Amino acid sequence: QKEVEQNSGPLSVPEGAIASLNCTYSDRGSQSFFWYRQYSGKSPELIMSIYSNGDKEDGRFTAQLNKASQYVSLLIRDSQPSDSATYLCAVNFNSGNTPLVFGKGTRLSVIA
Amino acid sequence: DTGVSQNPRHKITKRGQNVTFRCDPISEHNRLYWYRQTLGQGPEFLTYFQNEAQLEKSRLLSDRFSAERPKGSFSTLEIQRTEQGDSAMYLCASSLAQNEQYFGPGTRLTVT
Numbered sequence: 001q002k003e004v005e006q007n008s009g010p011l012s013v014p015e016g017a018i019a020s021l022n023c024t025y026s027d028r029g030s031q032s033f034f035w036y037r038q039y040s041g042k043s044p045e046l047i048m049s050i051y052s053n054g055d056k057e058d059g060r061f062t063a064q065l066n067k068a069s070q071y072v073s074l075l076i077r078d079s080q081p082s083d084s085a086t087y088l089c090a091v092n093f094n095s096g097n098t099p100l101v102f103g104k105g106t107r108l109s110v111i112a
Numbered sequence: 113d114t115g116v117s118q119n120p121r122h123k124i125t126k127r128g129q130n131v132t133f134r135c136d137p138i139s140e141h142n143r144l145y146w147y148r149q150t151l152g153q154g155p156e157f158l159t160y161f162q163n164e165a166q167l168e169k170s171r172l173l174s175d176r177f178s179a180e181r182p183k184g185s186f187s188t189l190e191i192q193r194t195e196q197g198d199s200a201m202y203l204c205a206s207s208l209a210q211n212e213q214y215f216g217p218g219t220r221l222t223v224t
Contacts (some may be wrong), residue, residue: 004154041217042178043203044155064190090153099145099168102154 002027002093006103015112019076023089023103026070032092033065034100035071039085048074079110114138116216118204124222125194132190133219137206144187145213146179147203155203155215161187194223 003026013019021035030050036044050056050063050072062075072091076083086107090100117136125131132149136142143162147155156175159169163184172178176194181187191198201220 014128034216043201043218046212046214049212075162090154099157099160099171100155101157104152 002035002090002091002101004089004101004103006087006089006106008104008108010109010111012108013079015079015081015110017079017110019079019083019108019110021074021076021089021106021108022071023073025089025091025101027091027093028067028070029068030070030091030093031041033063034090034092035061035063035074036088036090036102037083037085038088038105040074044088048095049075076108079108081110081112084108084110113157116204116206116214118216118219120163120219121217122220124223124224126224127196128193130190130192131194132188133202133221134186134188135204135206135216137175137185137204138208138214139180141206141208141214142184143207143209143213144181145205145207146187147205148173148191149201149218158189171194184213195220196223199223 020095035048038044048063050065056063064073088105088106091102145160146158147157161181176192179189201218203218204216207213
């Protein structure tokens with residue numbers, strides 16, 4: 001059974017702080033990892049993808065991947081109230097673009 | 113690049129009726145995916161196409177669900193004899209080969 005686990009939250013952080021979101025997955029052979037942001041009532045929006053161990057930075061977002069420990073994380077620097085949303089971790093468990101397996105998401109609340 | 117579009121955005125139907133949803137992918141994308149999302153859960157994969165070929169359909173929830181992509185462009189998802197448990201957000205995503213998946217706005221189905 002391919003599984004992706006996330007803490008459901010809510011995770012509350014003050015405005016300007018760093019928000020840290022974590023995700024673990026069940027298959028050591030997994031290849032591709034994605035973070036989606038989903039506002040209430042809206043569809044998921046891709047914000048980061050990561051394929052290799054280490055860090056990948058894009059603006060205020062940093063994705064971190066550790067395949068040996070089977071976890072992937074997302075850091076949001078200088079958090080803003082507009083970052084308040086549910087963050088979904090998604091994993092492609094096979095090589096190639098097969099369907100994604102999603103976690104249940106972590107709800108983030110940034111307090112002004 | 114106009115993004116993934118889905119129609120209708122909302123559908124209310126009575127139990128036992130058939131419904132059909134349409135998805136238009138990003139124009140150059142050859143892969144198209146259908147997911148279902150219920151409250152508090154991450155998207156759940158249903159089926160996907162590469163061009164007009166349906167490569168995975170074992171995850172369709174029952175034989176009441178079917179999908180087509182007749183000319184490798186738009187796709188339709190049909191649910192026959194709807195049940196109240198079918199109420200959910202139905203999401204379509206598209207991708208180019210092995211790249212990231214981008215979601216449309218979704219179709220919210222309510223079965224009364």
